[in-house]
Amino acid sequence: MxxxxxxxxxxxxxxxxxxxxxxxxxxxxxxGTGVGLATVYRALQRGVEEGMLESVELLGGGxxxxxxxxxxxHYFLCSTCDHAFDLYGCVDGLESLVPDGFQLTGHEVVLxxxxxxxxxxx
Amino acid sequence: MxxxxxxxxxxxxxxxxxxxxxxxxxxxxxxGTGVGLATVYRALQRGVEEGMLESVELLGGGxxxxxxxxxxxHYFLCSTCDHAFDLYGCVDGLESLVPDGFQLTGHEVVLxxxxxxxxxxx
DNA sequence: GGAGAGATGATATTCGATTCTCAGTTATCT
DNA sequence: AGATAACTGAGAATCGAATATCATCTCTCC
Numbered sequence: 050m051x052x053x054x055x056x057x058x059x060x061x062x063x064x065x066x067x068x069x070x071x072x073x074x075x076x077x078x079x080x081g082t083g084v085g086l087a088t089v090y091r092a093l094q095r096g097v098e099e100g101m102l103e104s105v106e107l108l109g110g111g112x113x114x115x116x117x118x119x120x121x122x123h124y125f126l127c128s129t130c131d132h133a134f135d136l137y138g139c140v141d142g143l144e145s146l147v148p149d150g151f152q153l154t155g156h157e158v159v160l161x162x163x164x165x166x167x168x169x170x171x
Numbered sequence: 172m173x174x175x176x177x178x179x180x181x182x183x184x185x186x187x188x189x190x191x192x193x194x195x196x197x198x199x200x201x202x203g204t205g206v207g208l209a210t211v212y213r214a215l216q217r218g219v220e221e222g223m224l225e226s227v228e229l230l231g232g233g234x235x236x237x238x239x240x241x242x243x244x245h246y247f248l249c250s251t252c253d254h255a256f257d258l259y260g261c262v263d264g265l266e267s268l269v270p271d272g273f274q275l276t277g278h279e280v281v282l283x284x285x286x287x288x289x290x291x292x293x
Numbered sequence: 294g295g296a297g298a299g300a301t302g303a304t305a306t307t308c309g310a311t312t313c314t315c316a317g318t319t320a321t322c323t
Numbered sequence: 324a325g326a327t328a329a330c331t332g333a334g335a336a337t338c339g340a341a342t343a344t345c346a347t348c349t350c351t352c353c
Binding site: 054055056083084085086087088091 | 330331332333334
C-alpha cells in the first residue's frame with residue numbers, strides 16, 4: 050500500500066461523499082485500502098486546521114466532517130442507516146423565533162426520516 | 172435529606188426549566204439537595220418510559236430531557252453557556268428541501284448564538 | 294414497632310470515541 | 324545510496340458519559 054498519500058485518500062473520499070461523514074464512516078469506506086483509523090483521525094484533524102475541512106455536529110452525538118467549500122446547506126439524517134445527506138437550500142422565518150436580547154450567529158436544520166435506499170429496502 | 176421524593180424533585184426541576192436539560196445540567200441544578208447523579212439518570216429514564224419526558228438530541232453530543240407535554244418547538248443553543256432554550260414557533264419551506272424518494276418524519280431546528288445573559292456579561 | 298419492597302447515594306464498571314505511543318515505512322534532498 | 328524528517332498502522336491509553344452494583348435508608352402495611 051502507498052504511504053504519505055493517505056491524507057489525500059481521506060480528503061478525496063470526503064469530497065466524493067454526498068454528505069458529512071464521521072471518522073468511522075469514513076474509515077469503513079476506506080477499508081481495503083489499508084488506511085488505519087488513527088490516520089483517518091489525523092487527516093481529519095489536519096484538514097480542519099488547514100481550513101480544508103469543517104466539522105459538523107448533528108443529532109446523535111458523533112462529529113462529522115465535510116469539505117469547507119460547500120455552500121450553505123443543511124442535512125437529512127436517515128434514521129435507518131444513520132447517514133447524513135447534504136440538502137441545498139434553506140428555510141424562512143428563522144429570525145422571528147429569536148427572543149429579545151439573544152444574538153443569532155448561525156443555525157442548523159436537520160430533517161429526519163428515511164432515505165431513498167432505506168425506504169426501498171424496507 | 173428526604174428520600175423517595177427525588178424522582179419528583181427531578182421532574183419538577185425539568186418542568187421549571189426554560190429548555191431541555193442534560194443529566195449533568197440537571198444534576199448541578201440540584202446540587203445542595205443531595206441528589207446523586209445516578210438517581211438523576213434513573214429518574215430521567217423512568218420519566219421517558221412512563222411517557223412524561225422526552226429525550227432530545229441537539230448539536231454538541233449530549234442528550235437532554237424535557238417534559239413531553241410541550242407543543243412543537245425548537246431550540247436556541249447558546250454557544251457560551253451551552254444552555255438550550257425553547258423557542259416556540261416554526262419555520263417554512265422544509266418540504267421543498269427533501270429529495271425525491273426520501274420520507275420526512277420530523278425535523279429539528281437549532282439556532283446558534285449568544286443568549287441574553289451571556290451577551291450582557293461579555 | 295417490625296418486616297419487606299422500593300428508592301437512593303457513592304462508587305466501580307462498562308462502553309465507545311478519540312488520542313497517544315512507537316517501531317517501521319516512505320519521501321525528500323544531497 | 325545515505326541521512327533525515329514526515330507519515331503510517333496497530334494497539335495501548337485516555338477520557339467522558341452512562342450504567343451497574345451494593346449497602347443503606349425510607350415508606351407502607353401490617
